Amino acid sequence: MDKLESMRTFVEVVNHSGFAAAGRHLGLSRSVVNKLVAQLEQDLDVQLLQRTTRRVSPTDMGRAYYERCVDILAEVKAAELSVTQMQMQPKGTLRINAPMSFGTMHLAEAIAQFMYQYPDIKVQMTLSDRFVDLIEEGFDVTLRIAAAVEEEALITHKIAPIRRVLCAAPNYLKAHGTPTRLEDLKQHHCLHYGHLATGSKWRLVGPDKTYTIPIKCRGYSNNGEVLRESAIAGVGIALLPTFIIGDALRSNELSIILPNYRPLELTARLCYATNRHLSTKIQLLTTFLQDWFKQPSWERGG
Structure with a gap:
């Protein structure tokens, strides 16, 4: 048998x-x-x-x-x-959409190596922080960073965990004090990321429950790299993903504060439409990115 x-x-x-x-x-x-x-x-x-x-x-x-x-x-x-x-070298064009910061800081190198490994695959990569319609806009795959992707029309594959932390520059903490309790955040200048929070509040998961903390918003942007630079300059406390601030943490330009309180962990996922034929190119890209981000570089020492 x-x-x-x-x-x-x-x-x-x-x-x-x-x-x-x-x-x-x-x-x-x-x-x-x-x-x-x-x-x-x-x-x-x-x-x-x-x-x-x-x-x-x-x-x-x-x-x-x-x-x-x-x-x-x-x-x-x-x-x-x-x-x-x-036996058969894959060919053709792969149209990819990805978020701006993750795309420039991490995905770009991975895609370059993917193209080097598969010289007959052409890649068209568009970076945008909005959710695109794969079919309407002609993309084969999109990389999304979210807690979950709930669209039934999409098949998703986990690529990497995305961890976010509270952080501030040493000079800011020296001037304003280091928060030791969650309530202390209400008295500090905060840097607000537009796409991941509602109004001027941060939702954080602690050891015992989830908290919603109102903040004083000193700076606001829909781009994490902009907020990272403001945090490094000592403007205020930021809530940012480690894939954006990993280097700044390793160089001690930024320090993690209140490490026991974090927002819900996100995940980077590669998504493609259920009604689209799963081509060898997409299978290869999925496997390649899962292997590339198996041990994310931004988490080293961060």
Whole structure:
């Protein structure tokens, strides 16, 4: 018996909650599907499925085995893809959209190396801090930084975690004091990032609960690099992602304050439309960026 075929069949039975539906999906008869799963249970000496007249569902052992099968089948698919890619060099144009600061500070180098590795792929990269309509505007993929991407029309892949922290320059802290309590922020000059906060309030997650703190906004911008420079100059306290201030933290131009209070962590995700064919170019870019940002450079010592 082909163990991979049996595992694939078992996974589809769980996915479709039945043998007949799984068979239709796989192009197999119900009897063949039943035989493959039964043989798998016999080989493992464990019951994987609960069978009733109305539906089929995994046992506890079956659920654990299902999750491992999904991982194994994904690895097999990735291995097959890598062989195919070695046989056929990908070609064509890849149209990418990404946020301005992340694009210039980190994505640009990654895309340059991607183009070097795949010389027959042309890249058109547009940087913008607004959410674009992939299909209407002709992009193949977009990189979005958000807590979640809830558009059903998009498939997303996690690229990197995005951590935000409160920070200030040593000269500002020397002149105005270092906040030791969250309430102290109300008395300080703050630098406000337009896209990530509402009004003049910061929403921060502490050890016990979430707090909403009103702030005195000394500076306002929809660009994190602008606020970083104001913070380095000693103008006030900023709430910024470490991918923007990582170098300033390492050089001690900025210091993290109130480290136990942070906003909700964001994630950089690569997104593409569900109704668009998943091309080899997009698969390659996704794998490349996930590997490139596996250990984000901006978190070194930050």
